[in-house]
Amino acid sequence: MSGLSGPSGLNGLVGDIHQAIDADEAMRWVARLAEWDRYQGAEGIAEAADFVAGEAERVGLADVEVLSFPTDGTTAWWTYTAPSSWTPRAAHLSLNGRPPLVSYPSQPYALAANSAATDGEVPLALSREPGWPPGALVLVGSAAGLGPGLFARMRAEKASGFCVTTHPDRPGQAGRVELPGDSALFGFSVFPAQLDELLRAHRRGDRVRVVVDVDTGPRRMPVVVARTPSGSAAEGDACLLGAHLCHPAPGANDNASGVAAALAAGRVLAGRSLRRPVRFVWAPEFVGLAAYVHQAVEEGTRPLPAMAVNLDMVGEDQRRCGGPLIVEYGPEYLPHYANALVEACVRALPPAARSYSGAVGCDTWAWRTTPFVGASDHAILADRAIGVPAVQLGHWPDRFNHSGADTLDKVDPWELRRSAAIAASAAAVAATAGGRDADRLAQLLTRWTARRMTACLPSADGPSPDGPGGDRSAVARLTRRWHYGRDALRTLRPLGASPRVLDRQAELLAGLHRTLSAAWDDGLAAHRPPAPRGPGLRRAWPGPFNLRALMGAMAEKDRQWFLEELTVDRGRCYAAAMALAQSIDGTADAAAVIRTAELDSGIRPATPDFGERFLAAMTGAGWADEVAADVAEPDGQPPVTGTHEESEERGVTA
Incomplete structure (x- = not known):
């Protein structure tokens, strides 16, 4: 039970x-x-x-x-x-024959994933200085410096690897660094004090001994x-x-x-x-x-x-x-x-x-x-x-x-x-x-949905700080959350929920939506997002969305733009990109996709035109197709395009 x-x-x-x-x-x-x-x-x-x-x-x-x-x-x-076969055995950085300054595995995370094997002495170079000597170990002051420009230059000037401190403000912490599976480079992630020692060695003109032992067998x-x-x-x-x-x-x-x-x-x-x-x-x-x-x-x-x-x-x-x-x-x-x-x-x-x-x-x-x-x-x-x-x-x-x-x-x-x-x-x-439990779940689901819907109410302190646009978003979010709860009730049918109970819970949510909608003036409550004006967007990539693979398929200018956005705020940028991709349903045009993504994720990207640029980059990469509105077919639940009057008669058991 x-x-x-x-x-x-x-x-x-x-x-x-x-x-x-x-x-x-x-x-x-x-x-x-x-x-x-x-x-x-x-x-x-x-x-x-x-x-x-x-x-x-x-x-x-x-x-x-x-x-x-x-x-x-x-x-x-x-x-x-599939990942490449890569098992690290040991890695060391040492100066002037002294004991290793950096040693893996005793210092976890010190070796960058997928580093290439090496054994020898190499010169040191600063990432910002011109004219690296061949085979240089490039010293990088922060993870932000590990951009595509650096790696392109490392390939062009035949550098052998890099050393970076990912947490300059945390003395005893080294963070994860990854290289592509087929990389010819090696990399080290070190403590700030270790990077300082390497910088002093660079000023003295010292070379560094590097040993990276990895197993790439099947x-x-x-x-x-x-x-x-x-x-x-x-x-x-x-x-x-x-x-x-x-x-x-x-x-x-x-x-x-x-x-x-x-x-x-x-x-x-x-x-x-x-x-x-x-x-x-x-x-x-x-x-x-x-x-x-x-x-x-x-x-x-x-x-x-x-x-x-x-x-x-x-x-x-x-x-x-x-x-x-x-x-x-x-x-x-x-x-x-x-x-x-x-x-x-x-x-x-x-x-x-x-x-x-x-x-x-x-x-x-x-x-x-x-x-x-x-x-x-x-x-x-x-x-x-x-x-x-x-x-x-x-x-x-x-x-x-x-x-x-x-x-x-x-x-x-x-x-x-x-x-x-x-x-x-x-x-x-x-x-x-079973059936009785499913009925209890229906009541639980209704209460949960009611809390989410009530959270959309305007503040008692006055209008939304985002202006009328914020209130319109709240109204749209209220309707979307109602639709979610109403449609989620249907997923209790396979558990044996009573049709009568499901219909009753759906009626309660519809009534709550009418009541809460009255908290805004009539114009906002009746607001309808514009009908699609441009071509619908349809998924053109196979299987689940993979942001890393999309970045690999982007045009170079789009990839550089997106990497810059990630650098500004990685979490927000990732979430916004995921929401945009998952809001492509085969029917909505770009504007509707952007609205739905912002409603569902609860965030607006820092860059005002982020949504337009990201969707254009997807289309340019062949990951999204534009289709005429009269032939577009939804891939899933469409975005909210109206108020409760449109669908109030659609009961849970219909």
């Missing part, structure tokens, strides 16, 4: 699962995984995969298998290319899969719990914590009686899951799950790392009950403490919800081309992310336990719910 229709409801279910999560065991898993350098095409990730597979069997999961894919740098699944990319022992295969997978397996050592939070949380959830779910199975996938980020999903979609090897929860950076010690737990919703174009369910599981967690009288539960940790971004594996599943609603649990910001300081002491076992409990609870509900 899911517990939703029982006397203690969702709170009881989540409390029981939270109690059953073994945080000590999960921390041991994190510690073990942090010992391996888990580069996507390396020996370490294969060893980590074997370990995870063994633990999955030990905790009671069934059909555990390590799938094997090429690491040849050329095999592609849609636009996702290997395979592993993807670990498993399922719960109970649950009818005929019902299909109720939920997929996924966590990416890769990243250099230590990578404790990113993403040994996610791998461990999925294993902990697996132990609990393996002991429960489920109607529908829960699937588990541990894979190299993006490319590994793309290979797995490609098999399912293109080769028909397995059905897709009904929903997914991705676990990426789920164990952060919030005080040390600096960020709350983030529930990243699935995208607005895929209405589903998953968003409401996962958030409800967070709310149902037992409080960490209570007030003086004991009457009120008090939490000592923070959490937030955010719109869909898609900066991890859930983007593969939630893409319009795949259509699996996917929610992500993670933490952001994290001041130690992608650096050698992402160590075991940054992981909080209680936070890891909470994250595992949320994922396991959501999966348990999806896997066990």
Whole structure:
């Protein structure tokens, strides 16, 4: 039984699962995984995969298998290319015969991924000075200096490699640096004091001894899969719990914590009686899951799950790392009950403490919800081309992310336990719910939608600070959120929800939309976005969207422009680009795509014409086609183009 229709409801279910999560065991898993350098095409990730597979069997999961894919740098699944085989053994920088100034692996992250092997003395050069000597090791003051212009010059002037400090303001922290899989260069990521020593050596005219020892022999990319022992295969997978397996050592939070949380959830779910199975996938980020999903979609090897929860950076010690737990919703174009369910599981967690009288539960940790971004594996599943609603649990910001300081002491076992409990609870509900539970889920979904709709109301302090445009966006967002909740109710039909209950909940949301719309003046409430004036945009790329592959296909001027935008604000730029690409539905013109992307992502790019330029770059790269409005066909849910009067009569069971 899911517990939703029982006397203690969702709170009881989540409390029981939270109690059953073994945080000590999960921390041991994190510690073990942090010992391996888990580069996507390396020996370490294969060893980590074997370990995870063994633990999955030990905790009671069934059909555990390590799938094997090429690491040849050329095999592609849609636009996702296999990693190159590359296992680092050792690397050193030393001056004047002294002990190494920089040494890998004792200094994690010191060696840039995919560095070429080398052994010899080379001259030093500054990135800003003219006339580098052949074979120079170029010293770069910050990660911002690692632009395409630098690498073009390194090729032209036959430099051998570079040395950079990625965190000039953090004395003991070196961040991740990656080179292309076929690079002829090597690179080092060093502490600020180490770069200062190299700068002094450059002023003296000293040369530096460089040793990079790597193994590029043939290997395979592993993807670990498993399922719960109970649950009818005929019902299909109720939920997929996924966590990416890769990243250099230590990578404790990113993403040994996610791998461990999925294993902990697996132990609990393996002991429960489920109607529908829960699937588990541990894979190299993006490319590994793309290979797995490609098999399912293109080769028909397995059905897709009904929903997914991705676990990426789920164990952060919030005080040390600096960020709350983030529930990243699935995208607005895929209405589903998953968003409401996962958030409800967070709310149902037992409080960490209570007030003086004991009457009120008090939490000592923070959490937030955010719109869909898609900066991890859930983007593969939630893409319009795949259509699996996917929610992500993670933490952001994290001041130690992608650096050698992402160590075991940054992981909080209680936070890891909470994250595992949320994922396991959501999966348990999806896997066990019957008719009465589905009716309860419909009510839960309605309350969740009502909160989202109410959040669109204008401020009591006066008009939107963004002017009439801000109010119009709020009205459009209100309608879009209503549509999402109304359409998400339909996803409860396969669980056996009562048509009468679904229709009643849809009526409640329609009534709430009418009531809330009255908060604006009649002109705004009746505002309709303009009908498409230009040609519709249609996806022309295969499979899930891949921003890195698009950048490779862009014209040089467009790529340079986009790289400059990324440099200004990487997170905002990435989110805006993802939202624009996913808002291309085969019907909307460029203006409508931009409006929908801004509504759904909740952000406006810093550059006013970013949307127009990005869509033009996509079209120029052959990733989007312009189609006449009279022949355009929607690829998915179209953007909101009207008010509630247009669709009020479309009931949930119609």
